[in-house]
Every structure is written in C-alpha cells, then in structure tokens.
Amino acid sequence: MIPITDSRIEEYLMGLAPEDNPSLLAMESRAKALGFPIVDRLVGRFLYILTRIKQPRLVVELGSGFGYSAWWFARAISITGKVVMTDYSPTNIAYAREMFQESGLSDRVEFRVGDALNIGRDYRDIDILFIDLDKHQYREAMEAMIPHLAPHALVIADNVLWYGKVVEGEDDPETRGIRDFNDFMTGRKDFFTSILPLRDGVMVAYRLS
Numbered sequence: 001m002i003p004i005t006d007s008r009i010e011e012y013l014m015g016l017a018p019e020d021n022p023s024l025l026a027m028e029s030r031a032k033a034l035g036f037p038i039v040d041r042l043v044g045r046f047l048y049i050l051t052r053i054k055q056p057r058l059v060v061e062l063g064s065g066f067g068y069s070a071w072w073f074a075r076a077i078s079i080t081g082k083v084v085m086t087d088y089s090p091t092n093i094a095y096a097r098e099m100f101q102e103s104g105l106s107d108r109v110e111f112r113v114g115d116a117l118n119i120g121r122d123y124r125d126i127d128i129l130f131i132d133l134d135k136h137q138y139r140e141a142m143e144a145m146i147p148h149l150a151p152h153a154l155v156i157a158d159n160v161l162w163y164g165k166v167v168e169g170e171d172d173p174e175t176r177g178i179r180d181f182n183d184f185m186t187g188r189k190d191f192f193t194s195i196l197p198l199r200d201g202v203m204v205a206y207r208l209s
C-alpha cells in the first residue's frame with residue numbers, strides 16, 4: 001500500500017476543516033468505531049462544493065453505506081433537488097434515515113435498499129452520479145448508467161487510486177476493477193476526466209455533451 005497523502009498533510013488539512021454538526025460527527029464516529037469506509041470529511045467538503053457549483057436537480061449515489069457522502073450532497077443541494085441513496089444493507093439505510101431526520105434533510109433524500117445497479121436504472125437525467133460501490137463493479141455500473149445521465153452531467157467516483165494498489169502491480173479483482181474503470185473513463189472522448197490524489201483518489205468526469 002502507498003499512502004496517497006502524507007499523514008501530516010492530511011492532519012493539517014483536517015485542522016483546516018472544522019465541523020460541529022452533531023449528525024455529521026456521529027456518522028464520523030460510527031465509521032471510526034466500525035472501521036467502515038466513508039469518503040471522509042475532506043472529500044465530503046469537496047462533494048459539497050461540486051454540488052453547489054453544479055446545482056443539480058438529481059444526484060444518484062451507487063453505494064451509500066450509512067449516508068455519510070449522501071449527507072454532504074443533501075446539505076449542498078437546493079430544496080427542489082433530490083439525492084437518491086442506494087445500499088444493499090437495510091441497517092445502513094435505516095441509520096441514514098435517522099441521521100437525515102435529525103439534520104432536517106430527509107425531504108431531499110430517497111432511501112433505496114437493494115442492488116444499486118438495478119435501482120440506478122430507475123432514474124433519468126441524472127446530474128451527478130456518485131460511484132462508491134464494490135470496486136470490481138465500477139465499470140459495469142458506469143456503462144449501465146451512461147444512458148441515464150443528463151447532458152453535462154458530473155460523474156464522481158471514490159477510491160480510484162485504491163490505496164496505491166493501482167501502481168503496485170496488484171492483480172486482485174478490486175484493483176483490476178479500478179484500473180479498468182480508470183482506463184475506461186480516461187479513454188472516452190465524451191467525458192473530460194480528472195483524478196485528484198485526495199484521500200484515496202477522487203475522479204471527477206464531466207460529460208461534454
């Protein structure tokens with residue numbers, strides 16, 4: 001494993017990103033206690049900014065866990081917008097419901113339990129697609145969702161550097177899945193794609209038409 005960002009830099013950045021929302025802090029503590037992978041605060045704040053700039057009508061998340069990343073989208077989206085959360089786990093979605101209720105954000109969120117690849121296809125004209133499900137599924141998910149994206153949609157994907165394994169010659173299904181997804185996206189002429197080495201690597205791809 002290769003640390004993407006030096007831990008001292010990450011600590012410094014975290015010091016510059018104070019948050020006091022009780023639901024947010026509770027979700028961060030839960031992730032720490034369970035060792036559950038969330039995008040983390042630095043990426044969350046980045047999602048918030050992208051959402052404010054884009055002003056989406058519809059955000060669809062593939063792989064929402066218990067709602068941490070969705071919380072950032074919901075906080076940033078206007079009251080007329082909607083964030084669709086998807087996760088296999090009813091326990092995760094039930095916890096997310098509680099957190100969104102507590103934060104007064106539930107009216108902007110649709111909570112869906114099941115396979116994100118099936119659920120995602122229920123929606124059209126998606127302005128922001130966020131991909132954070134099992135890593136071997138990234139490309140399949142993307143290919144399935146392209147016809148469901150709005151013109152000039154943003155696709156954001158987490159973990160695209162996969163703890164540095166993408167450059168270490170690892171050949172497990174997850175690393176292969178991420179490499180394949182990165183090659184697929186950067187090879188497409190209809191998306192302009194950029195990868196930020198923030199936390200575990202965040203891809204932002206802009207649909208050109």
Ligand SMILES: C[S@@+](CC[C@H](N)C(=O)[O-])C[C@H]1O[C@@H](n2cnc3c(N)ncnc32)[C@H](O)[C@@H]1O
Nearest residue numbers: 038039063064065068069087088115116133134
């Ligand atoms: C990395 S976590 C998501 C974390 C979340 N995006 C966040 O930052 O708060 C991945 C989640 O995706 C879910 N998942 C993986 N593949 C899925 C699929 N095909 N359909 C639905 N959920 C899936 C897992 O249950 C897990 O909770």
